[in-house]
Amino acid sequence: MADLATYLLTGLGLVFFIAGTVGLVRFPDQFSRLHALTKGDNLGLGFIALGVAFQAESWAQLAMLALIWVLALLAAGTVAQLVARAALTEQDKP
């Protein structure tokens, strides 16, 4: 049962990682691409962490998985702004 949940959730997570990458390739401008990458990967990692959590043997492993997701999404939110910012100033230059 736990294995099934792991397969389903990590599989779903991979779908969102692929979606983020597909968006990165297909979306027309760098800002739209950032949307895909940031949101797709955030949700993808969330599902993978949740799926792996079903294999955890201790609370410490659960806490580590949660920590990984929280740190990654803090980084994603921050880096998305920085990249968008850099792209913006570049575009504004003549």
Add this chain to the structure above:
Amino acid sequence: MTRVLLTALIHRALLLGGAWLALTSAALEALAPGAVAVAVAVWLSLRLLPPKHPFALWRLARHVPRFVAGSVVGGVDVARRAFSPDMRLNPGWLELPSDLPDGARVALGGELSLMPGTLSAGTEDGKLLVHLLDTDAGFDRAIPREAEEIAAIIGQARSARG
């Protein structure tokens, strides 16, 4: 010691101490070095990012379900567009006046970048620059509520408009 500093000290000690316990599985032999490491980390964190505003942890906790729901909707939305043949994108920009302090504005920008259809590109002249994936989808309607909740976390009710 001010109240703001004291709450920041307690929050950060709990956060970093919790991280240490998680990373070491609360092993007994790791407790002593952990006490030193956490103390130094809290000191460094207060040096690098001095607390300027009160911080209501319970409001942040209350905000989590909304954030998780937004993450799911945002991820599903970009995935649907990425896989659909025509993608239905109509990108555009929005300038948002915001009187949130700097750190809170960065937090709002980071959060918006993970919420459905919005992406922040920092601030210009006190205005938050928000990129919308689809200007027809009404993604911007959620922004005032996010700004309000972030303002409430740092004890500034009704400080964010627009």
